[in-house]
Amino acid sequence: MTSSAPGAAEPAAPTGPDGAPEAATPEELAAQWDAEKPEPAGVVTNAVIALLVIGFGLAGVLGSWALGAGSLGSPGPGTWPLVISSAITLLGLVLLLQARATDDTERFTSESWVIVPAVLSLVPFAYLIEVIGFEIPSAALAFVWLKFLGREAWRTSVVGALLMVAAFYGIFVVALRVSIPHLF
């Protein structure tokens, strides 16, 4: 019935739209999804994560102790945080014990580095918006994300950034009349 869609009308089509081998049963599909998942990180990463959790918990315990632990009958400001921090510490120990059997972490890859410039590009935005309004920082941010993080073409990046700012101006300033510093 869908003559305009090659591959769709034939139940026996061996490949999916992305050219990958077609999984026929739910089990095969699940195995395929599993294989496409990011690689799990190693034991060392898992142990470091567990130690971070323990460290966070211990810091919480010390901090709440300093606040005054109180007692069950007359709970002080530190009672509740103390209970939670102790629980976090214990859970961290459990994670440490499980470090070898954990496979729900994602390995950092060379692609992960993209996060660093992405996050760094947000900080100047935060400070500039109060000084020179949102238009120029927004256009710059959009341009950086399009051109350098997204590797779009120059024309797409410039036009895209300008269009986005124009659209946000329309939504936030003209339509919603939100109080936001703006130049124009």
Next chain:
Amino acid sequence: MDIAPVIDGFGVVLQPENLLYCLIGVVVGMLVGVLPGLGPAATIAILLPLTFNVEPVTAIIMLAGIFYGAQYGGTITSVLLRLPGEASSVVTVFDGYALARQGKAGTALGIAAVGSFVGGTVSIVALTLVAPLVATFALDFGPPEYTLLAMLGILLVAAVGNGGRTKAFVAAGIGLLLATVGRDGFTGAERFTFDSLSMADGLDFVPIAMGIFGLAEILHSLENREKLAKPMSKVKNPWPSRKELRQSSGAIGRGSVIGFVLGILPGGGATLSSLAAYGLEKKRAKNPERFGRGAVEGVAAPETANNAAATSSFIPLLTLGIPANATIAVIFGALLIQGITPGPGLVEDHPDLFWGVVNSMYIGNILLLMMSIPLVGLFVKILTVRSTIMAPITVLITMIGVYTVNNNTFDILLVVVFGVLGYLMKKAGFEPGPLVLAFVLGSLLESNARRSLILFDGDVSGFATRPISGTLLAVLVIVLVLPLLGLVYRRTRSGGANAAGPSGPSGPTGPTGHAGPTAGGPDTDGTTGAGDVPRDNSKEEATS
């Protein structure tokens, strides 16, 4: 029951502004459902600032629309691309995509839309009848009951979610600890403020939710750019035939009930109920081997259930003030910001809000039914927008949006900090849902726990002796102990083989090796039976 406020609720919905926001909500929800990656929780978090300038009822109507609209939209990519737009549509992939390969994509989408509409509507009617009763019952709740209810809510959400349960509990613990930042309401002592004036009043919910859900998801998808496939087929004739409707009517009926019931339970929600409904249909079928090869029921059941659950998960929020899942937790936060604390008093004190929101769901479902069948092609077009272009748009909405809340640079920096934290949590296998939920419930839990202790004079056994809190305590213990027993049972049976599980890339655990909601989870209701249904982890976090 007094029906005058119910009727008045329709008056509220039919105001042009509310209708408009309902339409915006369901359209945005539908779009989000179609787009893989950004889930409803992230979207609602990102759009929170836009709701500040409107009436509370209008805001919640829109946010609710996003939530249940996403359940409709998630179907489209599951069927056409074998790519679940939402976690709750993962099981729809099996039969939906099989149907599409047979040239019946229209049938699959049509039956899903009809099922979603029926499931949603049945659930609203049930909500209308049940919610006021629950609220009346809960009026007698005191601090001990609220303490245990909040604890149970957090525990269940952490226990039922996928991924490691230990990590989910850690995330919840961090959320509870973050909630203690600021001035202590009982003693006035400043806690964990590091002498910063910006933190003296505690951390705001909005930047946390926007960072942990919104920015973290944007950063994470920046790293894992998905290769988007072109939509494979034009959808023709989406109206299901009478035979197909008859064939799936049972599945739709059972899906409505399963969805409604599981949606109410904390931690249940749309994803779990879609799995349960699929599992049940497969179990009941005369020839189960049809499933996975294009059975209409395999699409109808989960799609009906996820929509029914999305609707009924508003019951604990609107009647007890306890959000049942992460997405609802964000809506809870939106209500708090509007100066409304949801709880048993809501039906009485704010009937316009309560019934306005509930009744808006009828309208929203009608709008979705009208949109989802004829406009499928339009929504599929959205998929051709590259993620490199979507990313700057979403990041700008987040950054500008959070600034408008308090006109405060500190809030933007908080979003960045929590965005990075959320990203690292995702990498490290911690779910963001329990953290946000625990943060939202943190102060309620602490203040009620402390009031209870003062009430009991420090004697914790007081929690067990009151009838309602005693029952809740028993459930709490069961939820905590059952998985441990299961673990011990498996350990003794497999001779500790689990301890040396695969940690390298060469050892995938197979479809059910981990992360399934029933794999050792608190399968206390016995209805799931969907342990054989695999799940895609990466789509899960947002809705769990």
